[in-house]
Amino acid sequence: MTGLQQYDLVILGAGPAGMASAKEASEAGLNTLILDEQPRAGGQIYRNIGRPILQNRSILGEDYYVGESLLAGLAQASLTHISNATVWEVTGDNTLCFSAEGMSRQVGFKKLLLATGAQERPVPFPGWTLPGVMTCGAAQILLKSSGLTPVEPLVIAGSGPLLLLIACQLIRAGVRVEGIVETTPTANYGRALKEIGGAIKGWRHLLKGMRMLNEIRRSGVKFYKCATELRAEPGSDGNLASVSFRKGSTLHQLECQTLLVHQGVIPNTQLGRAIGLEHQWDEVQQCWKPTLLENGCSSHPDIFIAGDSAGIGGAIVAEIQGRTVTNEIVQQLGLKGKKDSEIDSLRKELADQLAIRPFLDYLYRPLDMFLRPQGETIVCRCEEVSATEIRGLVKQGCVGPNQTKAFCRSGMGPCQGRQCGSTVTALLADELGSNPSDVGYYNIRFPIKPVTLGELASLSQPAQDGTVK
Amino acid sequence: MTESVRLNRGSSDVAVIGGGLVGLCIALGIQKQGQQVTVYDEGDVALRASRGNFGLVWVQGKGDNLPEYARITRLSAQLWAGLADDLTQHTGIDIQLQQRGGLFVCLSESELQKRQVILEQMAIEHPEGYPYEVLDLQQLREMIPDIGPEVAGATWGPEDGHVNPLYLMRALVARFESLGGKLVNAGRVSNIIPQQGQFVLQTEQGDFSCNKVVLAAGLGNKELGPMVGIDAPVFPNRGQVLIAERVRPFLHYPTGHVRQTEEGTVQCGDSKEDVGFDTGTTTEVLAQIAQRATTMFPLLKEVNLIRSWGALRIMTPDGNPIYQQSKQYPGAYLVTCHSGVTLAAAHAGPIADWISTGSADSAIDLEKFHGSRFQL
Amino acid sequence: MAADFSFNRLPCNERAEVEITIEGHKVIALEGETVAAAVMHSGLRPTRTTAVSGTGRAPYCMMGVCFECLMNIDGKPNTQACMTEVSEGMVITVQQGAREIGGDRL
Ligand SMILES: Cc1cc2nc3c(=O)[nH]c(=O)nc-3n(C[C@H](O)[C@H](O)[C@H](O)COP(=O)(O)OP(=O)(O)OC[C@H]3O[C@@H](n4cnc5c(N)ncnc54)[C@H](O)[C@@H]3O)c2cc1C
Numbered sequence: 001m002t003g004l005q006q007y008d009l010v011i012l013g014a015g016p017a018g019m020a021s022a023k024e025a026s027e028a029g030l031n032t033l034i035l036d037e038q039p040r041a042g043g044q045i046y047r048n049i050g051r052p053i054l055q056n057r058s059i060l061g062e063d064y065y066v067g068e069s070l071l072a073g074l075a076q077a078s079l080t081h082i083s084n085a086t087v088w089e090v091t092g093d094n095t096l097c098f099s100a101e102g103m104s105r106q107v108g109f110k111k112l113l114l115a116t117g118a119q120e121r122p123v124p125f126p127g128w129t130l131p132g133v134m135t136c137g138a139a140q141i142l143l144k145s146s147g148l149t150p151v152e153p154l155v156i157a158g159s160g161p162l163l164l165l166i167a168c169q170l171i172r173a174g175v176r177v178e179g180i181v182e183t184t185p186t187a188n189y190g191r192a193l194k195e196i197g198g199a200i201k202g203w204r205h206l207l208k209g210m211r212m213l214n215e216i217r218r219s220g221v222k223f224y225k226c227a228t229e230l231r232a233e234p235g236s237d238g239n240l241a242s243v244s245f246r247k248g249s250t251l252h253q254l255e256c257q258t259l260l261v262h263q264g265v266i267p268n269t270q271l272g273r274a275i276g277l278e279h280q281w282d283e284v285q286q287c288w289k290p291t292l293l294e295n296g297c298s299s300h301p302d303i304f305i306a307g308d309s310a311g312i313g314g315a316i317v318a319e320i321q322g323r324t325v326t327n328e329i330v331q332q333l334g335l336k337g338k339k340d341s342e343i344d345s346l347r348k349e350l351a352d353q354l355a356i357r358p359f360l361d362y363l364y365r366p367l368d369m370f371l372r373p374q375g376e377t378i379v380c381r382c383e384e385v386s387a388t389e390i391r392g393l394v395k396q397g398c399v400g401p402n403q404t405k406a407f408c409r410s411g412m413g414p415c416q417g418r419q420c421g422s423t424v425t426a427l428l429a430d431e432l433g434s435n436p437s438d439v440g441y442y443n444i445r446f447p448i449k450p451v452t453l454g455e456l457a458s459l460s461q462p463a464q465d466g467t468v469k
Numbered sequence: 470m471t472e473s474v475r476l477n478r479g480s481s482d483v484a485v486i487g488g489g490l491v492g493l494c495i496a497l498g499i500q501k502q503g504q505q506v507t508v509y510d511e512g513d514v515a516l517r518a519s520r521g522n523f524g525l526v527w528v529q530g531k532g533d534n535l536p537e538y539a540r541i542t543r544l545s546a547q548l549w550a551g552l553a554d555d556l557t558q559h560t561g562i563d564i565q566l567q568q569r570g571g572l573f574v575c576l577s578e579s580e581l582q583k584r585q586v587i588l589e590q591m592a593i594e595h596p597e598g599y600p601y602e603v604l605d606l607q608q609l610r611e612m613i614p615d616i617g618p619e620v621a622g623a624t625w626g627p628e629d630g631h632v633n634p635l636y637l638m639r640a641l642v643a644r645f646e647s648l649g650g651k652l653v654n655a656g657r658v659s660n661i662i663p664q665q666g667q668f669v670l671q672t673e674q675g676d677f678s679c680n681k682v683v684l685a686a687g688l689g690n691k692e693l694g695p696m697v698g699i700d701a702p703v704f705p706n707r708g709q710v711l712i713a714e715r716v717r718p719f720l721h722y723p724t725g726h727v728r729q730t731e732e733g734t735v736q737c738g739d740s741k742e743d744v745g746f747d748t749g750t751t752t753e754v755l756a757q758i759a760q761r762a763t764t765m766f767p768l769l770k771e772v773n774l775i776r777s778w779g780a781l782r783i784m785t786p787d788g789n790p791i792y793q794q795s796k797q798y799p800g801a802y803l804v805t806c807h808s809g810v811t812l813a814a815a816h817a818g819p820i821a822d823w824i825s826t827g828s829a830d831s832a833i834d835l836e837k838f839h840g841s842r843f844q845l
Numbered sequence: 846m847a848a849d850f851s852f853n854r855l856p857c858n859e860r861a862e863v864e865i866t867i868e869g870h871k872v873i874a875l876e877g878e879t880v881a882a883a884v885m886h887s888g889l890r891p892t893r894t895t896a897v898s899g900t901g902r903a904p905y906c907m908m909g910v911c912f913e914c915l916m917n918i919d920g921k922p923n924t925q926a927c928m929t930e931v932s933e934g935m936v937i938t939v940q941q942g943a944r945e946i947g948g949d950r951l
């Protein structure tokens with residue numbers, strides 16, 4: 001397409017992966033654009049790091065403030081950085097559309113780096129749609145960007161390292177936690193131990209985990225291990241009133257006004273799906289991820305992926321990948337990249353950082369009730385479709401999620417399947433006696449974020465410099 | 470694998486290849502006659518016009534180059550209420566049929582005039598009467614207060630309507646299965662072998678046999694037709710469709726470009742591109758559709774688009790259906806059209822009867838739809 | 846507004862204050878925070894009712910992926926409150942079911 005602003009590299013996402021990439025790209029002399037839908041760079045882990053809001057730095061801990069140096073790197077980089085810019089379409093002919101301040105713009109790129117990060121795994125269970133139930137990550141976002149803590153009484157339920165971190169952060173912030181309901185299944189511990197070799201290599205992470213557990217123990221907050229049958233109950237006003245669960249043979253009920261839930265994070269694949277990139281099912285991490293070459297290249301030769309959107313590895317991995325993948329891009333564009341020795345040492349660091357993953361993935365594999373819900377549990381929050389309804393459609397001849405979508409609207413609401421996609425696939429696999437790989441995933445369509453018809457219409461009028469209003 | 474060792478997985482009176490709207494309607498119609506029908510379809514991802522269409526039961530202007538097509542279209546529109554009642558009554562699924570009439574909105578005087586000429590001509594060709602009206606902007610505004618000021622006018626067809634095509638599919642499957650019909654997602658039928666008055670269908674999951682076979686495989690008919698001696702020169706024509714979020718009801722009648730579903734979502738569409746088998750969307754076309762839709766209904770400017778898709782129409786060179794029995798292999802039929810929603814009731818009724826009984830309803834001259842017309 | 850649902854504000858670094866209106870009540874928000882955060886601080890719950898069944902919902906993910914935070918912001922229905930920053934004088938109301946279009950006439 002002619003007349004569009006052209007870039008050597010467009011980076012989507014200004015989290016650790018995107019920020020690290022931006023620095024490399026600008027140092028190599030690439031004409032680079034970085035876009036992020038957040039008002040400020042940082043991504044999920046370093047959200048709002050440019051203007052930390054909490055007076056007490058110990059609440060979020062030093063791992064948060066580490067992000068300041070990455071941000072400084074981005075600030076010094078010579079490139080174009082547009083915030084509040086939501087990318088809603090990428091086309092095969094190397095152009096993309098983004099919406100910023102109610103206006104859509106199209107730009108062209110030679111190479112594209114998707115560094116769009118992760119989202120928390122959807123956690124369907126009875127009552128998860130009640131006002132008052134939110135994700136642990138959501139509570140952390142409120143803490144990082146507004147200095148807010150949830151209304152008490154508060155219960156935290158779920159599994160995973162991020163849950164422990166956020167519990168610790170809230171406890172440090174002085175929040176009274178009624179209980180932490182840990183749903184990690186007993187059987188996981190045995191399975192994870194087989195991966196202990198990797199865990200020992202990643203001992204730093206292991207140590208952090210133990211410190212967090214200790215911190216929780218010392219705080220005196222009640223810790224219910226191996227809980228099952230999680231259920232949130234409404235009060236007469238329709239808002240969350242209590243949470244119940246089973247531990248051993250005892251049924252517990254805790255009154256609460258906030259319930260924070262979490263079952264790990266999964267790659268944000270929405271954009272890659274809509275572009276039509278190849279994806280594969282990761283049985284260990286129980287999620288979809290893009291199929292990538294070792295150099296980070298997707299099934300489209302000009303589209304690369306780094307960070308958690310390439311597969312969950314955490315912030316440090318994201319940062320290293322941001323650098324290595326950008327180096328590859330720099331070289332493919334015919335410029336001089338890093339020395340081989342430098343790349344080798346980055347690769348080694350990457351391997352070390354990833355060593356603990358199998359242990360964590362097996363340990364924190366969610367309880368079956370969250371992966372394959374039953375009964376009236378809502379699966380599609382937008383269109384309010386239950387697990388029973390989805391399961392029942394198999395009897396009507398549906399063999400895949402695109403057929404169930406057509407039959408019951410699951411996945412057709414504004415979230416476009418982000419909250420139900422993985423569950424619907426799992427339910428169909430369950431009913432058909434096959435596996436997610438064979439069942440497949442929703443066809444995701446543009447726009448991946450809502451854009452008004454007026455804004456879209458304005459793109460039909462050619463304008464100079466690709467800006468249209 | 471040689472034919473003799475391939476597993477025979479079952480047999481039926483009638484096999485319908487293709488589980489889209491066309492195949493399901495015909496299968497339902499024949500099953501209702503008491504014959505055992507099996508529908509063979511592909512898996513989750515396939516080219517399917519039936520899942521990507523606009524949901525119009527549309528009469529006005531259809532068949533401007535073939536009066537017989539206009540007749541079967543109107544017949545189907547008349548039979549539609551009966552089909553909808555039957556489906557809702559037996560499956561409990563409300564397929565949201567509304568036939569209160571429809572509008573074809575024109576943005577320019579010349580566009581309106583062209584429409585008018587077509588419809589006038591059709592009225593002459595149909596001595597039985599061909600109802601329509603031409604509305605100027607003022608008259609149109611009385612029907613739709615939110616119509617945009619740049620609109621020239623519209624043509625009104627009292628027989629037009631719309632339906633929820635996805636619920637229609639779901640209801641057809643449920644009704645067909647409740648009558649004992651079988652749906653087999655066995656993947657592509659790769660070969661049809663006529664054998665002593667019967668047919669053997671080869672699939673990834675083994676062979677199936679039948680006495681009659683109906684080719685209703687949409688674009689797949691091009692490949693399947695010659696296996697039973699029928700030439701089906703169908704080709705894809707892409708349409709892109711936009712879906713905007715649910716809004717309060719504002720559009721009481723479907724239009725050729727924009728319609729509001731009963732859920733409240735707004736669909737905009739009607740692009741026609743010759744792009745092969747690409748079901749993608751393009752910014753340019755989507756933007757044009759949005760431009761047209763927001764000119765017709767300016768209040769849509771602020772509404773969020775939440776999804777878009779491309780789907781392939783199944784076109785014939787003259788745009789009209791093919792209904793044909795094989796001369797070489799009697800018992801093999803081919804059915805294809807590019808208005809499978811509109812013609813659903815005709816397919817489930819007279820067309821299914823024609824296939825199950827072997828003789829056509831006198832109301833329609835099916836010879837007019839023979840594929841031999843393309844060999845001239 | 847049921848004050849008992851309000852999220853608590855910890856001691857914060859210096860920020861300009863912004864006055865906004867939530868469901869007819871004037872409240873103070875911090876410059877740079879999202880509408881969803883301000884709404885949680887105000888204690889409003891639920892923040893929308895669904896178009897399908899009319900049940901109440903409230904922000905769930907705070908990062909733009911669940912669309913539970915849809916509200917009417919400055920007259921613009923179905924706006925993601927967790928992706929919109931507050932600004933002086935903003936008027937925010939609960940999103941009741943399907944959105945309105947074309948102003949009051951409908
Ligand atoms: C809610 C949440 C909280 C987390 N908190 C922590 C934590 O405290 N500690 C920790 O170690 N790990 C945390 N994680 C894990 C986190 O994913 C990684 O640690 C790290 O942030 C991954 O970095 P990244 O660069 O790959 O992606 P992210 O940091 O997630 O950055 C991706 C960026 O892409 C942007 N983006 C996505 N889609 C689009 C689009 N279409 N258009 C424009 N921009 C887009 C997003 O706004 C985001 O800023 C959290 C994850 C989540 C989901």
Ligand SMILES: Cc1cc2nc3c(=O)[nH]c(=O)nc-3n(C[C@H](O)[C@H](O)[C@H](O)COP(=O)(O)OP(=O)(O)OC[C@H]3O[C@@H](n4cnc5c(N)ncnc54)[C@H](O)[C@@H]3O)c2cc1C
Pocket residue numbers: 486487488489490491492493509510511512515516517518519520521522523524525526527656657658659685686687688689690693707708709710738780781782783805806807808809810811812
């Ligand atoms: C954008 C768009 C808008 C439209 N709008 C309208 C409208 O408003 N009103 C209207 O009346 N019509 C409309 N149509 C047309 C309508 O959708 C089609 O006429 C109708 O769906 C055709 O149905 P079908 O069953 O022939 O084809 P399809 O729906 O394509 O089904 C064919 C089926 O056959 C299967 N198949 C193919 N090959 C094989 C094989 N070898 N073995 C086994 N199975 C096979 C496929 O998997 C598929 O399921 C529209 C079409 C499009 C694309």
Ligand code: FES
Pocket residue numbers: 881903904905906907908909910911912913914915925926927928
């Ligand atoms: S709270 Fe999930 S999108 Fe805003």
